Amino acid sequence: MIVALVGWWTTRGTAPVAAAPSTTATEPRAAAPARVAPAGAARVAPLPPPPVSPYPERGVAGLSTDDPLTAYRKANVYPPTSRPLSSDQLDLLRPNQRYEVMRAADHGDGVSYLFTADRYFVIGDEILASTLEVRRNGEPLAVRLTQAYAEVVSPADDRHRVALAFASSGGVLMNTFAPAQLGLARQSGIGLSVEFDDGVATQRAHFDVQYTPLAGIPARFTGAFGDSVEAGSLVVHVAVDVTSPGPYVIDANLFDAADQPVAWSRFKADLAAGTHDAALVFFGKVIVDANAHGPFHIGQLRGARFAAGRDPDLEQMPPFAGSFTTRAYATDAFSDAEYDSADKQRMIELLGHDHTHRGGAGRGE
Amino acid sequence: MKILFQLAVAASLAIPMTADAETFNIHVGGICSTDFGSTLGTWAGQTSVNAQIDQRDSMATATAQMTTTLDTYCTGANLCYVYVYSNGGAVMSRTLALHSTAWNIGYVASAASNEGGSEIGGTGVLASLFSCALSGHIGTSDHRNGWNHNDSHGIVTGMVAGNGWLAPYVQSAILPGHDDGAVSEASAGGYATTTGRNSICESATKYANHQAWFSCEYGSLNHLAMKLKMVCDDGGLTTGCP
Numbered sequence: 001m002i003v004a005l006v007g008w009w010t011t012r013g014t015a016p017v018a019a020a021p022s023t024t025a026t027e028p029r030a031a032a033p034a035r036v037a038p039a040g041a042a043r044v045a046p047l048p049p050p051p052v053s054p055y056p057e058r059g060v061a062g063l064s065t066d067d068p069l070t071a072y073r074k075a076n077v078y079p080p081t082s083r084p085l086s087s088d089q090l091d092l093l094r095p096n097q098r099y100e101v102m103r104a105a106d107h108g109d110g111v112s113y114l115f116t117a118d119r120y121f122v123i124g125d126e127i128l129a130s131t132l133e134v135r136r137n138g139e140p141l142a143v144r145l146t147q148a149y150a151e152v153v154s155p156a157d158d159r160h161r162v163a164l165a166f167a168s169s170g171g172v173l174m175n176t177f178a179p180a181q182l183g184l185a186r187q188s189g190i191g192l193s194v195e196f197d198d199g200v201a202t203q204r205a206h207f208d209v210q211y212t213p214l215a216g217i218p219a220r221f222t223g224a225f226g227d228s229v230e231a232g233s234l235v236v237h238v239a240v241d242v243t244s245p246g247p248y249v250i251d252a253n254l255f256d257a258a259d260q261p262v263a264w265s266r267f268k269a270d271l272a273a274g275t276h277d278a279a280l281v282f283f284g285k286v287i288v289d290a291n292a293h294g295p296f297h298i299g300q301l302r303g304a305r306f307a308a309g310r311d312p313d314l315e316q317m318p319p320f321a322g323s324f325t326t327r328a329y330a331t332d333a334f335s336d337a338e339y340d341s342a343d344k345q346r347m348i349e350l351l352g353h354d355h356t357h358r359g360g361a362g363r364g365e
Numbered sequence: 366m367k368i369l370f371q372l373a374v375a376a377s378l379a380i381p382m383t384a385d386a387e388t389f390n391i392h393v394g395g396i397c398s399t400d401f402g403s404t405l406g407t408w409a410g411q412t413s414v415n416a417q418i419d420q421r422d423s424m425a426t427a428t429a430q431m432t433t434t435l436d437t438y439c440t441g442a443n444l445c446y447v448y449v450y451s452n453g454g455a456v457m458s459r460t461l462a463l464h465s466t467a468w469n470i471g472y473v474a475s476a477a478s479n480e481g482g483s484e485i486g487g488t489g490v491l492a493s494l495f496s497c498a499l500s501g502h503i504g505t506s507d508h509r510n511g512w513n514h515n516d517s518h519g520i521v522t523g524m525v526a527g528n529g530w531l532a533p534y535v536q537s538a539i540l541p542g543h544d545d546g547a548v549s550e551a552s553a554g555g556y557a558t559t560t561g562r563n564s565i566c567e568s569a570t571k572y573a574n575h576q577a578w579f580s581c582e583y584g585s586l587n588h589l590a591m592k593l594k595m596v597c598d599d600g601g602l603t604t605g606c607p
Contacts, residue, residue, distance in 0.1 A: 059555070059571030064523070064578060068471050071521045075574045080519040088570045091509060091557045099505035099559045103484060104538040120510040153502065154423060189502070208507055249463060251513055266516055268465040306463050308432065311425035314463075314511075343467040344519070350444045350469055354388060356408050357446050359472050360523055360578040362599060 051338060052077065057084040067361040069351040079339040081268065082283035084290065085253055085261040092253060092264050095300055096121050100207060102135070107201040110137040115194060115205035123318050124214045125180050132166060132173040132194055132205070140171035146202065147195035150177055153208065154189035154311045164192065179211040186216040187315040212316040218244035218305035219317050222275060225324040232284035232335025236298055236324065237277045244315070245273045250303035254282045256292035263287065284334035294329035386442030390601065391416050391434060395451025395592070396479065397497035404593065406448065406601020414438060420452055421497040424459060424511065431460040439468040447473045450592050451548070454478030455508055461520060462512040473522040474599050477545055477591035481552030481559065482508030485536050494547060505559050515573035523578035525595050526553035526565045529587035547588035
């Protein structure tokens with residue numbers, strides 16, 4: 001057994017780590033042949049792999065053919081929770097938007113409808129404004145509502161239901177609804193449903209909102225901020241007054257002195273009760289690669305407490321309506337070093353050992 | 366003897382960190398399912414897992430069960446690859462966005478993903494296809510507001526999508542652009558908006574680290590036929606592939 005161990009050590013322990021496979025070549029670069037080193041001799045550390053360029057933040061056009069290790073490295077030039085922000089990332093720049101569009105009725109016949117509202121998240125005493133617009137061949141069509149109601153859909157054991165009244169305005173049926181009237185005590189999913197007769201058939205439509213009653217607000221932004229440069233990155237310190245301790249997710253966007261989007265950041269950690277600092281880290285290399293400089297300001301600051309296992313499991317904080325402006329940092333105040341961490345190095349090692357899964361570099365069927 | 370002893374000690378210290386580690390291929394099913402089903406991909410020397418994820422009632426339940434699955438198989442020295450289908454893509458994306466656990470996941474491989482929600486989620490049409498409570502609450506507004514899709518733990522999500530017909534067919538008039546009868550390619554391709562797409566290779570903003578693999582579109586495959594497509598494309602199956 002000792003002989004076997006010795007044999008294994010002389011071939012495995014002294015061979016340099018194989019270089020990461022090329023993104024264009026189909027064969028990985030071969031590792032150097034093993035050599036026998038005298039006992040007690042220091043092993044030569046392998047050269048680090050060459051740097052990679054990050055994936056474009058808008059995404060890769062066409063097919064990606066990178067092997068898993070290369071793909072992982074490209075995806076982690078920046079940290080997972082602090083990445084570039086572009087002007088067309090509307091999901092981040094305009095949170096709380098709705099995505100319903102005019103759509104064909106189930107029965108067709110040229111009838112289309114749009115049932116939507118002005119927001120997805122409703123908090124406290126806020127009013128939800130919903131509209132129902134029906135057309136036939138593009139022209140407004142008057143319909144008869146046969147049902148209209150709002151109902152708690154989650155938690156499933158709480159089935160408050162209230163009727164909704166719609167009024168016609170310019171050919172569009174409109175309703176305003178205050179979820180606070182339901183007297184809910186915790187985060188809830190509320191479904192709004194309508195059924196209408198368009199003269200040909202009956203059509204149903206539905207959408208959901210997430211509602212946080214005042215009693216269910218887990219924490220609030222106090223409006224106190226600070227900023228600093230730490231380890232080459234911009235850190236915006238956001239004061240949070242926590243009522244319900246637990247894990248929180250907090251997001252914000254960063255804009256530069258020219259009001260251009262630069263980066264987004266997210267805080268994911270536990271917060272205890274009381275007032276605490278949630279540090280939003282805007283990674284240095286993101287700022288440097290954008291050639292951005294301060295003073296920076298944040299926008300779309302929002303967050304939620306993650307109540308794992310509850311339904312709904314995200315208890316919303318009231319978003320911060322204002323902004324915060326940092327000091328006038330120059331671009332060179334930040335580091336352009338690539339993101340690194342023990343987790344990233346572990347993943348690189350694991351992916352470097354597995355050649356079974358080829359991901360996008362595979363041939364498919 | 367002394368030299369052999371020294372070499373043996375050196376050998377024991379040179380054991381790589383992946384000794385006793387395993388690679389798991391996690392399979393996650395779609396809307397209204399409780400698992401992926403009986404057909405799983407297999408890769409030599411690795412273990413395939415039929416994840417028990419209940420997607421009948423709530424995304425919160427499914428997220429919690431996905432978390433437990435990842436905690437079980439994807440930590441320590443283990444490595445995971447996660448194969449998701451349909452709403453399983455949404456469950457996996459949501460789980461990654463809400464947790465900060467450093468799971469060892471090589472990549473997520475997605476087929477016909479409902480990560481971006483389905484436009485037919487607000488109508489009775491989807492209920493005719495998938496009969497469970499959750500099927501009425503997986504619309505585009507629900508999923509696109511429900512979590513930050515760009516926070517993927519730095520894990521790449523490879524995607525494949527279909528454009529085949531699926532009875533009763535009326536869905537395609539509702540879903541924007543190309544679709545597989547249940548989800549549009551705007552969702553299946555990881556796009557950050559619901560604008561209709563003619564393929565998942567179109568140049569437009571996608572959620573971070575979401576990318577098209579193997580084919581820009583499987584034109585003849587509908588939502589049901591797409592289920593095993595990624596598993597097949599990634600080498601897990603050679604028979605019974607669409």
